[in-house]
Amino acid sequence: MEYKFSDKISSLKPSAIREILKATSLPGMIPFAAGNPAPDAFPVSEVQAIAADILANRPIEALQYGVTEGYAPLIAAVTKRMKEKYDIVKEFDSVIITSGAQQVMDLSTKVLCNEGDVVICENPSFIGSLNCFRSYNTKLVGVSVEADGMNMEELEKALKENENAKFIYTIPNFHNPAGVTMSLEKRKKLYALAKEYGVMILEDNPYGDLRVAGEDIPSIKSLDEDGIVIYSGSFSKILAPGIRVGFTVAPSEVIAKMTVGKQAVDVHTTQFMQMVVAEWMTKYDVDAHIEKIQAIYRKKLNLMCDMIDSELGDAVSYVRPEGGLFIWCELPEDVNALEFVKRSAENMVALVPGTAFFTDTAGKSNAVRLNFSTPADDKIVDGMKIIGKVLKEMRG
Amino acid sequence: MEYKFSDKISSLKPSAIREILKATSLPGMIPFAAGNPAPDAFPVSEVQAIAADILANRPIEALQYGVTEGYAPLIAAVTKRMKEKYDIVKEFDSVIITSGAQQVMDLSTKVLCNEGDVVICENPSFIGSLNCFRSYNTKLVGVSVEADGMNMEELEKALKENENAKFIYTIPNFHNPAGVTMSLEKRKKLYALAKEYGVMILEDNPYGDLRVAGEDIPSIKSLDEDGIVIYSGSFSKILAPGIRVGFTVAPSEVIAKMTVGKQAVDVHTTQFMQMVVAEWMTKYDVDAHIEKIQAIYRKKLNLMCDMIDSELGDAVSYVRPEGGLFIWCELPEDVNALEFVKRSAENMVALVPGTAFFTDTAGKSNAVRLNFSTPADDKIVDGMKIIGKVLKEMRG
Numbered sequence A, B: 001m002e003y004k005f006s007d008k009i010s011s012l013k014p015s016a017i018r019e020i021l022k023a024t025s026l027p028g029m030i031p032f033a034a035g036n037p038a039p040d041a042f043p044v045s046e047v048q049a050i051a052a053d054i055l056a057n058r059p060i061e062a063l064q065y066g067v068t069e070g071y072a073p074l075i076a077a078v079t080k081r082m083k084e085k086y087d088i089v090k091e092f093d094s095v096i097i098t099s100g101a102q103q104v105m106d107l108s109t110k111v112l113c114n115e116g117d118v119v120i121c122e123n124p125s126f127i128g129s130l131n132c133f134r135s136y137n138t139k140l141v142g143v144s145v146e147a148d149g150m151n152m153e154e155l156e157k158a159l160k161e162n163e164n165a166k167f168i169y170t171i172p173n174f175h176n177p178a179g180v181t182m183s184l185e186k187r188k189k190l191y192a193l194a195k196e197y198g199v200m201i202l203e204d205n206p207y208g209d210l211r212v213a214g215e216d217i218p219s220i221k222s223l224d225e226d227g228i229v230i231y232s233g234s235f236s237k238i239l240a241p242g243i244r245v246g247f248t249v250a251p252s253e254v255i256a257k258m259t260v261g262k263q264a265v266d267v268h269t270t271q272f273m274q275m276v277v278a279e280w281m282t283k284y285d286v287d288a289h290i291e292k293i294q295a296i297y298r299k300k301l302n303l304m305c306d307m308i309d310s311e312l313g314d315a316v317s318y319v320r321p322e323g324g325l326f327i328w329c330e331l332p333e334d335v336n337a338l339e340f341v342k343r344s345a346e347n348m349v350a351l352v353p354g355t356a357f358f359t360d361t362a363g364k365s366n367a368v369r370l371n372f373s374t375p376a377d378d379k380i381v382d383g384m385k386i387i388g389k390v391l392k393e394m395r396g
Helices: A016-025 A044-057 A059-063 A072-086 A102-112 A127-134 A152-161 A184-197 A252-266 A271-283 A286-315 A337-346 A377-394 B016-025 B044-057 B059-063 B072-086 B102-112 B127-134 B152-161 B184-197 B252-265 B271-283 B286-315 B337-346 B377-394
Strands: A093-098 A118-123 A139-146 A165-170 A200-204 A229-234 A246-251 A326-330 A367-371 B093-098 B118-123 B139-146 B165-170 B200-204 B229-234 B246-251 B326-330 B367-371
Touching (some): A044 A059, A044 A271, A044 B044, A044 B059, A059 B044, A072 A229, A072 A246, A093 A102, A093 A252, A102 A229, A102 A252, A127 A139, A152 A165, A152 A184, A165 A184, A184 A200, A271 B271, A337 A367, B072 B229, B102 B246, B102 B252, B118 B127, B118 B152, B127 B139, B139 B152, B152 B165, B152 B184, B165 B184, B184 B200, B286 B326, B337 B367
Parallel strands (some): A165 A200, A200 A229, B118 B139, B200 B229
Antiparallel strands (some): A093 A246, A229 A246
């Protein structure tokens, strides 16, 4: 049979980048291309104890169907923490649990966008979110990213020129892939512009707790007085990604529609995993655990930055991230990034070329994204030495 | 802010039925409206042992990101069982793991349908699937269900009249809500018609292993020589629904597109839950467990049928199911089904009115769906006596 696929799925073409990345799963490859949490950042003994307790005392609750909105004690724990610690969850807001934060992107697009509608996003941005928006046949309009976040003049221009823009997608903290954090001034400006143009904001904050330097900046959602911000949160980076538990805080009217959408896509998020997270949040010291993983990532980030400075030196430029998992590294003009990625892979170091992250997949970029959370410390050293050598060879 | 939602989500309106069902969550309500497995059908001690073993010996694998296609040993176990036991998984097929079978409906529609395309389905059919198809702005075309499955003349007419039909959705075994099983003759005819008109088949088989009488009938997928059948399987009914693990067997080209779609909606299915299912399938006797739950449901189904006969008698008509979880019960013409459901709820028995399951939500039906898996045996007796009394009162 000759298959005819939908326009929306046909628009998601495997790219040349995917072919390069295929090689990166070879055994022995040093993984600077991934985005996995460090294995020692998982609270393994806590999860063991919690899982055993739940299955011993409440097995049927863990194995039976749950409700679409999520496990009530988890919703309560998330709401409490978000309110008390981050001033998120306003009177007009509700919280639902999602199957990872990726599902927040999916449900937001599903409820807000018709085909052809515009999503405004940082350029570059997280490829998983961009592909999600694309899968609804939306049009992506990119806004440049600076050291302190989105270029606000470009954002206003994008809002002016696109009356059918439905939301602005942003990763304000420790941006993936750019590594930068949006200033408070720009957060306020972004909020004011969204309000002025009647466009919602989708604030994606998977890395917010992974700050290793500098001071916390209030989330855009905490500024929300008008019910225009959808906030996406995740347990992937502070607990574990394999459990696929995220959440969203958004105006109750929007949450009601997202719930109808979620019912149709996966009924509800794994009940057992939701119970594990709820127990972890209520019986253990989440803040102490976050401090522990911040220490792990602080060490790794500093190590990788030191190695960039010593092995790549002045040939490259980067903004030193204050947290998160990624460093965006601009290569010198005389080095082609795709070729650099290819040669690094041949030498057993996996990188992602910057072009992967742009709204226009044919977009030009001469950067690479480096991840420091996945490789062990000694592999950071080894890998940086290797790509330093590759760079020197390519520059003659 | 005044929210503008997408056309597709706006089409999923809360119905009058939903209001009636709200009352059914009251404590003390006898649950004939649900579709939950019986609590004693869960392999609790096995899951306890497996979960403890995984978290003791392979915690990082369980907590870290997995691949979108699914946990490789689970894919292997599913492939082996489907091949050996059901002659499913042809040379041209692949298998991926999904977040419950509901996600198979979501991904199938995503990859096959543009807005306005037609999905042909049984009428009545499972409301969760119908709402999923609706959420892509497809047009539903319903085909009547008879005691031996879809009306084939109506199906051919629907195929003739709808050139943009993309797939035929069917629940051939122990249909939800109709309770009927499609004959082998009709399965062959359905396959031949789909082939003739170049339309795919989405075969949803969540209840197939829950046969309590009669002989197994080959799946439509087992007849597939042309790569036109997408098969949806689930662990919700034979293991547990709260873990949200399902799978799909489909032509590799289709699976490749579904994988791209899944990456954008939830990255991957919970790794820990996939590992639990894989261990259960490889280290325990799945067939013995299925026999155990068949015995549980055989008893419950027979009990409810006996109670229908004694309490509702000749006033109603139904096809005695050979398995599954549901009985479709046609009420006498002089009784309004919605009113019957309302009065039953007032007397603490929850039912779903037949109208909930039709492609046209304004469709006429004078049936109710009865579920026998959720209520304890004594509650089946109590509940049937109550609705028998309600029926008598309504008929004066």
